[in-house]
Amino acid sequence: xxxxxxxxxxxxxxxxxxxxxxxxxxxxxxxxxxxxxxxxxxxxxxxxxxxxxxxxxxxxxxxxxxxxxxxxxxxxxxxxxxxxxxxxxxxxxxxxxxxxxxxxxxxxxxxxxxxxxxxxxxxxxxxxxxxxxxxxxxxxxxxxxxxxxxxxxxxxxxxxxxxxxxxxxxxxxxxxxxxxxxxxxxxxxxxxxxxxxxxxxxxxxxxxxxxxxxxxxxxxxxxxxxxxxxxxxxxxxxxxxxxxxxxxxxxxxxxxxxxxxxxxxxxxxxxxxxxxxxxxxxxxxxxxxxxxxxxxxxxxxxxxxxxxxxxxxxxxxxxxxxxxxxxxxxxxxxxxxxxxxxxxxxxxxxxxxxxxxxxxxxxxxxxxxxxxxxxxxxxxxxxxxxxxxxxxxxxxxxxxxxxxxxxxxxxxxxxxxxxxxxxxxxxxxxxxxxxxxxxxxx
Amino acid sequence: xxxxxxxxxxxxxxxxxxxxxxxxxxxxxxxxxxxxxxxxxxxxxxxxxxxxxxxxxxxxxxxxxxxxxxxxxxxxxxxxxxxxxxxxxxxxxxxxxxxxxxxxxxxxxxxxxxxxxxxxxxxxxxxxxxxxxxxxxxxxxxxxxxxxxxxxxxxxxxxxxxxxxxxxxxxxxxxxxxxxxxxxxxxxxxxxxxxxxxxxxxxxxxxxxxxxxxxxxxxxxxxxxxxxxxxxxxxxxxxxxxxxxxxxxxxxxxxxxxxxxxxxxxxxxxxxxxxxxxxxxxxxxxxxxxxxxxxxxxxxxxxxxxxxxxxxxxxxxxxxxxxxxxxxxxxxxxxxxxxxxxxxxxxxxxxxxxxxxxxxxxxxxxxxxxxxxxxxxxxxxxxxxxxxxxxxxxxxxxxxxxxxxxxxxxxxxxxxxxxxxxxxxxxxxxxxxxxxxxxxxx
Numbered sequence: 001x002x003x004x005x006x007x008x009x010x011x012x013x014x015x016x017x018x019x020x021x022x023x024x025x026x027x028x029x030x031x032x033x034x035x036x037x038x039x040x041x042x043x044x045x046x047x048x049x050x051x052x053x054x055x056x057x058x059x060x061x062x063x064x065x066x067x068x069x070x071x072x073x074x075x076x077x078x079x080x081x082x083x084x085x086x087x088x089x090x091x092x093x094x095x096x097x098x099x100x101x102x103x104x105x106x107x108x109x110x111x112x113x114x115x116x117x118x119x120x121x122x123x124x125x126x127x128x129x130x131x132x133x134x135x136x137x138x139x140x141x142x143x144x145x146x147x148x149x150x151x152x153x154x155x156x157x158x159x160x161x162x163x164x165x166x167x168x169x170x171x172x173x174x175x176x177x178x179x180x181x182x183x184x185x186x187x188x189x190x191x192x193x194x195x196x197x198x199x200x201x202x203x204x205x206x207x208x209x210x211x212x213x214x215x216x217x218x219x220x221x222x223x224x225x226x227x228x229x230x231x232x233x234x235x236x237x238x239x240x241x242x243x244x245x246x247x248x249x250x251x252x253x254x255x256x257x258x259x260x261x262x263x264x265x266x267x268x269x270x271x272x273x274x275x276x277x278x279x280x281x282x283x284x285x286x287x288x289x290x291x292x293x294x295x296x297x298x299x300x301x302x303x304x305x306x307x308x309x310x311x312x313x314x315x316x317x318x319x320x321x322x323x324x325x326x327x328x329x330x331x332x333x334x335x336x337x338x339x340x341x342x343x344x345x346x347x348x349x350x351x352x353x354x355x356x357x358x359x360x361x362x363x364x365x366x367x368x369x370x371x372x373x374x375x376x377x378x379x380x381x382x383x384x385x386x387x388x389x390x391x392x393x394x395x396x397x398x399x400x401x402x403x404x405x406x407x408x409x410x411x412x413x414x415x416x417x418x419x420x421x422x423x424x425x426x427x428x429x430x431x432x433x434x435x436x437x438x439x440x441x442x
Numbered sequence: 443x444x445x446x447x448x449x450x451x452x453x454x455x456x457x458x459x460x461x462x463x464x465x466x467x468x469x470x471x472x473x474x475x476x477x478x479x480x481x482x483x484x485x486x487x488x489x490x491x492x493x494x495x496x497x498x499x500x501x502x503x504x505x506x507x508x509x510x511x512x513x514x515x516x517x518x519x520x521x522x523x524x525x526x527x528x529x530x531x532x533x534x535x536x537x538x539x540x541x542x543x544x545x546x547x548x549x550x551x552x553x554x555x556x557x558x559x560x561x562x563x564x565x566x567x568x569x570x571x572x573x574x575x576x577x578x579x580x581x582x583x584x585x586x587x588x589x590x591x592x593x594x595x596x597x598x599x600x601x602x603x604x605x606x607x608x609x610x611x612x613x614x615x616x617x618x619x620x621x622x623x624x625x626x627x628x629x630x631x632x633x634x635x636x637x638x639x640x641x642x643x644x645x646x647x648x649x650x651x652x653x654x655x656x657x658x659x660x661x662x663x664x665x666x667x668x669x670x671x672x673x674x675x676x677x678x679x680x681x682x683x684x685x686x687x688x689x690x691x692x693x694x695x696x697x698x699x700x701x702x703x704x705x706x707x708x709x710x711x712x713x714x715x716x717x718x719x720x721x722x723x724x725x726x727x728x729x730x731x732x733x734x735x736x737x738x739x740x741x742x743x744x745x746x747x748x749x750x751x752x753x754x755x756x757x758x759x760x761x762x763x764x765x766x767x768x769x770x771x772x773x774x775x776x777x778x779x780x781x782x783x784x785x786x787x788x789x790x791x792x793x794x795x796x797x798x799x800x801x802x803x804x805x806x807x808x809x810x811x812x813x814x815x816x817x818x819x820x821x822x823x824x825x826x827x828x829x830x831x832x833x834x835x836x837x838x839x840x841x842x843x844x845x846x847x848x849x850x851x852x853x854x855x856x857x858x859x860x861x862x863x864x865x866x867x868x869x870x871x872x873x874x875x876x877x878x879x880x881x882x883x884x
Contacts, residue, residue: 028638031639032634032635032638032639061641064641088634089631089634089635090631090634090635090637090638091638091639092638093638094638094639094640095638095639096639096641097639181864181865184864184865185768185865185866186762186765186766188865188866188868189531189532189762189765189766189767189768189866189868190760190761190762190765192474192530192531192532192765192868193474193531193532193761193764193765194761195532196470196474196532196533196534196535196536196537197473197474197533197536197537197538197539198536199503199506199538205760205761223863223864223865224865226863226865298740313760313761314758314760315758315759315760315761315762316756316757316758316760317757317762318632318647318755318756318757318758319632319635319636319647319755319757320628320631320632320757320759322635323628323631323632323634323635324628324631325631326627326631326769327768327769329864408863408864411863411864411865412863412864413864414861414864419856421665421668421850421853421854422623422626422665422771422850422853422854422855422856423623423626423627423630423665423666423668423853424627424630424631426630426631426634
């Protein structure tokens with residue numbers, strides 16, 4: 001599985017490390033997921049077990065809030081709220097898309113880094129856990145390196161997070177299992193619906209999911225088939241493969257002829273033969289002479305309607321697929337929580353400059369046990385992990401048994417948020433702010 | 443509440459009716475819902491309790507299958523499958539959009555009607571329950587009237603079904619409560635997500651839901667607010683009201699300025715000042731000179747991005763909102779089941795030409811009890827029920843307390859489909875066909 005190659009075993013050397021006393025700062029970054037707060041809960045609950053961690057602070061809106069010295073006093077939160085993070089979607093601390101980019105803006109990046117260490121020093125931050133995807137791991141890596149240069153003692157651990165599942169070295173990324181549990185559930189339900197309306201006229205439904213360059217989410221909906229070729233989704237297109245649009249249309253036609261309907265899932269970033277994004281394709285005009293615009297699903301819908309004369313409807317799950325905690329995977333939430341815990345344990349043990357990774361251990365009976373490991377951040381930053389080509393059928397239109405074997409354990413079990421008046425009752429943190437000690441950021 | 447006006451009380455006169463022995467035919471029509479099969483289960487289980495009903499048949503794909511003499515032998519189905527209909531979405535018997543239209547195609551309609559009664563007679567159908575929306579109630583009404591003219595003894599009862607909630611006289615339509623439970627859950631979750639990403643840049647998310655002429659589904663997402671004005675959704679637009687697009691944009695701007703983000707829900711059929719559908723508007727061009735096309739949400743997205751320069755994402759729930767049985771309302775499913783039962787009870791009691799309706803009885807403590815009643819099909823067919831104007835704020839942008847009071851009880855309780863390998867395990871009927879007795883339909 002994914003994490004096997006290049007694996008670095010976690011070596012505990014706590015017995016030779018001097019104990020480092022100070023405060024812990026945790027922050028969330030990038031697009032939220034259904035379980036990003038489970039990782040936060042893991043960090044907080046593990047941090048609470050160690051006397052050397054005096055205060056637990058949260059960065060409001062990721063690195064952006066830290067730069068503005070906007071720190072949340074986690075010890076001021078209700079225990080009930082902390083517990084509730086295990087089933088609450090979205091980034092409870094707030095998140096951002098801010099990047100410290102030494103290549104594009106070296107001066108600004110250097111200034112940001114100075115400011116970060118000012119904030120760290122002012123609040124005696126000695127432990128930093130950053131929950132995020134590729135960019136955030138890169139930020140963590142830079143902070144770890146800078147700390148060495150500046151001789152500032154801090155232990156920096158990255159916690160993986162992304163529904164895109166594109167971080168390398170970890171078996172999977174917390175958030176992904178929940179995203180595909182929700183997407184596969186939706187595809188199965190919509191498939192039943194469209195199938196029950198199928199008459200000789202034929203119809204097509206195209207569901208667009210996230211994934212600009214990696215097709216993990218689209219591919220994950222193959223689980224809705226439950227191994228039955230007749231079951232939806234009938235076609236799954238991923239951004240890793242260049243598609244001949246006419247060949248795809250022929251496949252849709254064949255599917256409609258066979259089953260009277262076709263349910264297709266597309267990653268938002270799928271590409272045509274020329275490698276151009278189909279959803280951004282402006283070179284085609286529809287039957288009315290208008291340019292075809294607006295996302296992969298709607299572009300293909302127009303092709304199907306115009307060229308195959310088959311009634312087509314689209315679904316755009318958008319943010320719902322990363323926020324649908326009512327349909328989250330318990331395996332995923334538990335792994336997310338474990339990653340948070342492991343980050344603090346590693347830091348307490350003296351480690352810095354690592355990302356926690358999820359390790360899969362397949363048992364002789366086929367069941368899966370999960371554990372965590374550490375991977376140097378140098379191996380993570382700016383590396384994107386794609387679906388192996390041999391996990392997808394030769395024509396590129398359906399993930400195969402290898403993919404199913406990988407993905408199936410990730411959606412196991414249900415997170416059951418408490419309900420109130422018919423809706424999930426999620427927690428919201430009070431977010432009382434830590435008193436500022438520095439002049440405002442320039 | 444909705445059902446109060448024009449209510450006809452159900453009068454049981456079973457003691458004076460001669461017992462009618464024969465077979466029952468049940469069929470499903472129009473767009474499926476999460477609970478249309480709950481009504482089917484109600485019909486089947488109640489029918490099984492009466493000796494005068496000899497065989498229970500299902501029409502494959504609604505009236506279309508009946509015309510083709512494609513009848514499903516329900517007594518051949520496993521008990522487990524019948525039980526599972528209570529939590530299985532989509533139309534388990536298959537559905538259709540076929541209409542017997544005496545106005546537009548009188549000859550074809552007359553021929554269809556002849557054929558229907560041939561099929562009824564060939565299979566000794568004496569009870570007919572048709573589960574559907576407006577068009578289907580119209581079909582049931584015509585069959586009831588034709589039966590009188592033809593002196594063919596059959597009892598025809600309509601069972602309400604539509605996520606659009608636009609049937610008159612019934613408090614609500616089975617399918618609606620589940621649709622808004624799912625849509626409000628999604629809006630609440632997406633709202634948390636977008637809110638957690640809110641930084642000074644501001645952002646907007648537009649969620650498009652079904653509802654071409656009635657805005658019940660869009661309005662129902664107001665429940666996600668839980669009475670807190672700061673909570674999403676901040677703006678809800680319904681097709682019943684004509685909107686000044688510039689005024690809506692000003693409201694979005696104000697919301698983003700206040701909360702740093704705006705979550706908006708739009709019914710697919712919302713209209714501009716001139717009463718034209720915004721989603722079908724071809725008169726505007728975007729910043730690149732391209733015509734603005736493709737659904738209400740994507741049209742408004744372009745306006746927001748171009749005129750307000752605010753990053754905007756859209757979600758198109760599409761078929762998912764009527765199929766998401768994993769998030770169905772137990773109240774809704776129970777009411778759907780009760781409507782199915784009531785249809786058979788009424789027919790056994792000698793009634794024909796009625797639609798079952800749901801009656802709300804608000805208790806002194808504010809809780810709601812549900813019962814069923816009957817309404818003549820003449821009152822139902824081709825009448826559309828809209829949201830009362832005084833249930834929506836003066837500016838038309840948010841349903842008020844009156845709407846909330848109406849909608850809140852409809853999403854109460856959870857249907858919990860059994861899970862298998864991380865996904866809901868729905869039932870599929872075997873659909874063994876009843877032997878045909880007639881020559882093929884001409």
